[in-house]
Amino acid sequence: METRAALTALAGLAHDTRLALFRLLVPAGHDGLAAGNLGAQLKLPPATLSFHLKELRHAGLVSQRRQGRAIYYAADYAVMDALIAYLTENCCQGAACEPAQSAPRTRKTRDRHV
Amino acid sequence: METRAALTALAGLAHDTRLALFRLLVPAGHDGLAAGNLGAQLKLPPATLSFHLKELRHAGLVSQRRQGRAIYYAADYAVMDALIAYLTENCCQGAACEPAQSAPRTRKTRDRHV
């Protein structure tokens, strides 16, 4: 993941409504949850909900799928994983970051599936 | 790490200049770099530099230490590590996030030193 994309993903998560939305989607798995369901859980007016879901989508953190009248959103784990890899590699370099761990994860180890 | 702190750390990193500052500090280790050094590398006016360093400091991502006339900033690896742990646990749950990996990291495994 490049710095530009990492920045976009960070900005996507750096808002309490969006982080809450994303955290609701994480355990919902690949099927995700309908927009209405998310809005009801967080008590958000529809326009506000839609605004934040769009931000998450532009950050590549969630995907969208229509099913009947409902639109389902699902977490994109690959982008999240790439962000974690980016932070580990670029912001947590060397042994300093994980003193109790055997070895820091490297790009090669983590990026196989990205 | 709690959601509120994670949000603060995410917002701290979610800006061009601040991510660049933090990335300069990461390889600089515990000694860190002088504010002036950082400002010169990124060509920032002093007030702008100071503004962003303050943000990073409030997010707990960097520490400050005066030495003579210079003020040295250093990355706080513990907070960064805690953020990565938070994202791994809360935003990357289950096997979904690391399909090519043996087992997802758990809170117990990662939090020993935090």
Next chain:
DNA sequence: TCCATGTTTCTAGATTATTGGAAATATAAA
């Protein structure tokens, strides 16, 4: 003491993000 250097704080304007009502769009069901 006086001056130079490194950095911060003050401040105000500029930019960008967020909010939510109202209208528009898409789908499904009667």
Next chain:
DNA sequence: TTTATATTTCCAATAATCTAGAAACATGGA
């Protein structure tokens, strides 16, 4: 068709963040 439901887009107001000049502060050296 018509109506109901789910959601988005439009838009204007508000809020938050960012920028950088100028002034202030702290330290060290002459």
